[in-house]
């Protein structure tokens with residue numbers, strides 16, 4: 001497998017580039033230790049420049065930085081030209097909170113555990129040793145509370161471990177919610193909603209606690225004696241006529257660029273850029289200590305920052321090619337996640353088969369797919385994000401939900417309304433996982449259109465005397481408001497993204513279909529804080545004309561945002577989306593009613 005390192009304008013920033021960007025900005029703005037670097041990432045070049053780029057052309061590199069000043073609480077966006085070694089833009093972004101950063105989680109836990117108010121509240125519960133107390137920081141959200149305005153707040157949730165390796169989520173310290181000012185790393189108040197005893201049982205899953213593993217599994221080995229069939233050149237991947245580029249950033253994690261498919265002597269473009277743009281996990285418990293519980297794992301924390309370093313034989317099996325994630329900590333130091341992105345081929349069973357029953361002649365083609373994935377740990381939960389590329393030209397996206405369910409404690413004998421009893425005195429709260437994937441489409445070029453496709457029954461009449469008729473119907477979606485749609489599985493509703501200027505062999509516009517899988521809509525009230533902030537999830541389909549600034553379905557600054565940002569804001573302009581450069585946003589998700597089998 002030839003591996004070269006051809007540079008490209010869309011390559012993620014290298015460690016050296018991150019260091020240089022931080023150094024240039026620190027010197028230029030005289031930034032001291034009061035600042036945290038939420039983002040140091042590639043400032044993606046103009047699409048036109050990327051499309052015109054050919055190998056060997058000079059490349060201009062820019063970094064986009066988001067900086068939080070803990071003293072003033074102000075947030076700044078900066079652009080640093082790495083080519084010219086200077087700051088080209090420095091802008092105060094008023095009224096926003098950057099994502100909660102990795103270092104803040106650890107510092108927040110320390111602040112809570114050493115706070116006298118918290119220690120007193122623990123003592124009321126008979127807990128005197130804070131060493132085994134576990135504190136998870138969640139964004140405090142935005143509930144229009146005047147005293148919280150302008151503050152950078154975390155809501156902490158606490159658990160009690162029995163040993164350092166114990167699964168802490170087995171014993172929630174119910175009703176105890178420290179509220180922390182993250183700019184000053186100080187506990188503002190400790191909300192105490194009354195004592196609920198710790199659940200009695202352990203919930204341990206680690207190997208050291210498992211006495212009896214199954215012993216009847218024989219080895220299953222995946223061997224590719226001639227190596228994998230993909231080729232990698234720098235961040236470019238080619239496989240079975242597919243070609244694409246790999247990107248990685250702190251917010252979205254894996255980004256795919258320039259996805260195309262080889263047809264005879266040319267590569268036909270399909271998507272310019274594809275990534276998971278946002279997600280939200282609303283929880284259904286309305287009680288005072290639980291109504292704030294929801295998580296925008298991308299906009300509030302960043303799934304790139306939380307990406308795992310993957311292990312061969314565990315996370316991925318077979319002939320694996322890994323890409324590293326090059327990120328940074330909140331002080332601007334380079335933080336490398338080795339093996340952050342896994343790429344491999346999978347046998348995917350049958351692709352096609354036919355037997356000619358007269359001759360007995362059989363033809364079979366097996367299916368193989370290229371898998372690109374990464375896994376993020378967000379507190380208790382794990383998300384596995386998988387892009388699949390198939391030999392028949394189809395692309396699939398899958399998210400695997402795993403990890404540990406969130407828990408809360410119950411009084412003995414209590415049956416939870418907003419959850420499921422998963423162990424004695426332990427509630428697995430009801431919640432949803434709602435995602436949005438942003439697909440910057442480029443079917444055979446940048447100018448595309450979208451149609452809704454449905455199969456409809458035909459009314460009885462002269463053309464349908466027996467009443468058996470049904471047929472596919474295509475409706476053009478021409479503006480942003482018309483393209484806000486929800487799924488309808490009973491009509492086989494899907495959306496066709498086509499290029500009106502190019503035809504396939506049958507004279508139809510060349511196109512891709514966006515086919516919904518299992519899906520749902522948000523269950524919280526339409527005016528609930530979490531729905532206003534996560535309005536992207538209220539429609540399964542959105543289409544916008546391309547704008548380089550519009551990358552995040554719930555807006556760039558989701559943490560403590562009052563709502564209305566992102567898709568609902570941009571689409572108010574009701575711009576035309578006909579035969580132009582468009583971006584398709586697909587929201588999808590599920591409702592998770594915890595089961596005892598989910599625990600631990």
Ligand code: CU
Nearest residue numbers: 401431433592
């Ligand atoms: Cu879940």
